[in-house]
Amino acid sequence: MRRVLVESKFLELVDGRLSDAERAEALRAIEADPILSRRFSQYQALLELEQEVRDEKIELSRGFVVKVMERLEEAKRPFLWGLIMKHTKTTVALAGGIVSIAALYITLPDRSTDIFFNEESIPTLKPSLSATQSGIHYSEDIIAEDVPNKPSLEPIDTEHWADYDPSIAREARKLKETKFDSSAGLVGRMPMPPMTSQHSAIRFREYGENSRQQVSSAPVSTFSIDVDTASYTNMRRFISEGTVPPRESIRTEEFLNYFTYSYPKQFEKPFSVYSEVAPSPFHPDRYLLKLGINAKEMQQRERPWNLVFLVDVSGSMEQTDKLGLLKPSLKLLASKMGAQDRVSIVTYAGAAEAVLENAGINQREEILAKIDHLGGGGSTNGEGGIHEAYAIAKRHFMPNAENRVVLATDGDFNVGVSSDEELIRLIEEKRKQGVTLTTLGFGHDNLNDSMLEQLANKGNGNYFFIDSFREARKVFEQSLFSTIETVAKDVKVQVEFNPERISSYRLIGYDNRMLRREDFTNDQIDAGETGAGHTVTVLYEVALAGTRFANETAGNLRYTQGSAPTAVPTASELSRELAFVKIRYKDPAGSQSKELSFPVDQSSVRTGTGTGSQDLKFAASVAAFASVLRQSIQEPAVPLDVIARVARENMGEDRDGYRREFVQLVESAKSLGAGSTAALSK
């Protein structure tokens, strides 16, 4: 018997699980081979050592229980206290808040309605939009977000999953049957689970999911850039607490953009685009188009900073995962100050208070001390926090600087503005005056995730959810320039597909960032910002023209026939341009839009299973994981084992360990029951 084979039976041998014949054969082999017999005696020595370890009594004193209970009480007391504090301001505020959130969804101008579109608005809103604005139905002008989601009835090839593990393929077949059950599948959008208390008080919003588009009817895909990553850190925290994150908290693009990919650095053009087309590692007949949009790096800081920290110090913030994390985060940022930078700090809880105004680098000690002393809770009536912060930013406004308010909170916007609507208006108005807004979310019990994201979006800033000091270091140290230093604003992306090469496409993620085709050239339309060195990764699932998959997903038209199915296209057939990417943006201080364009040509295409780069395959795993958590109706669910395996095989260099951590998260999610058949059929 071969050595490896005998070694694989050591456990069964010592456990007494082998048949007599097998046992005799194994023992003979061990005796005959000196190396094997040494290995087997080492195996037995290891068992003895294990026994010694097990025999050592390990106990904790009762003091441990006291410490845990103290930590729980600590976390609980300020939370309740904070709630009482915040909500006794006026009882009207609470009721008013609910009304104003509802009002916000209804009364924003029609462009905003698109950003906020939700379950209910789609069927009624879309027909009237296309009818009244363009006067035509079902023409080229009906673009991505105008088509309501329909359940994916696309075929999935799951057979190759058996390459990883035959039981996975069985599971996959089960999933396939469940997911495409005709009675369940044709209902349309999945019902949104109610916001239950299961996920404490975090408020998320459900957005529709981009569906597959036929290039013949919708050749152009337009969206605003998104560089936030909060959805990923939020998910990480849920899983580490033993809970599957709520599906409406998942924003796929923020998962994708959490990671760095190997796009070459560049210092000249504001943007460059790297493209790759290769088969999906999960469904070899589906291709992925991966676009890496790479903002210019900076050799050094180009502009000084005028930062105003607006810090929520109300009772609920006094927890180790809130102020306890916020303080070192701010210190990290303060330690990066340059000679011309200015920092101010405004707190709110009780009365808003400017605890530090316009301090320079020579006052570093004072800045650090003020950060240390943040806290203290406060009485009711937090009037004017945000007004004060903007007033200070304005007072010390530097024309050629990054003028920014940094709002740090656990999600209560009792900042002295009566309604969310008014708050958004204020932030938009200040943005036009040159003061931008970054939001930092802390803690899990009261976080208003969707609101923080929207505010940063409207304020031309970015939104981070800080769940650990490691994350704080990522945001404020490793990617500090890209966090603070804007290189372009109102960045929009438009991808035009060549119908001769690509028959259909689906944009993965960016569900709440979709723009209408004509918005691309309309400079009044606000869009996302990018910082120095930011990379934005975009994945499209595409059907290459002429492939079987393209035909299967073309839908049956009475008057138009798809071309005959062929095998994977040959290299010569793929010799022309596949798509054309346009990026439109404004300089940080400018109001004129500029455009850059990048063709996606043959050099980006790789055919054949498994030919994609490690980055593409890793990104595909990230998107697949997001789809499972989101319970996507567009993307066939891939078993989490397969996702973890593909991610693990494509970790690449992974200097910071983030990819490795991702693999662990996928494995933990599996053990929590995410993506199970039951969850999907719900």
Add this chain to the structure above:
Amino acid sequence: MMNDGFDESELIQRAQQGDTTAFEPLVLRYKDLVFARIYRSVCDRSSAEELSQEVFVKAFRGIRGFRGDCKFSSWLTRIALHAVSTHRSSRGYREALRTEPGAQEISHSLDEGAEAVLLQRERVSVLGRCLGELSERLHAVMVLVALNGASYEEAAEAVQVPLGTVRSRLNQARLQLMTCFEKRLGKI
């Protein structure tokens, strides 16, 4: 498990409604289990205690997500495994693995006298380092079954893999540990 007279499912239910007093008996009941599992994973008492505290804090925060489809101890074990795996990817842990035991540590051991004690300490310390080199999947099974005496079934429930996989991972883990021991000590 100790019989403390409490009805576990009732305690869990109350904790799910935010009642910390109901959670206290649960902490008392499971503290040693959680701590042992973590301590034997990370081989460092103070980190293990800190991590155990975090596990219970996280468990309380996430207890509404406990659906009762596995044993409460398995659910706690999952949270503990996750905490361990996060700790294992931390820089501090990886650096500690790289630094060899210093002279002080060894001379302190010599004060104890008996050579056997020294040898035993060395073996345990090498075991800790070698555990650090195992992949996540092998590590979890090795720690649960071999070092904590969990049954294969228990490990299968906590790690969510079939029994056969638990056994094959355990065997693989031991073979890798042997190779690691051989590299460092020449033998176990």
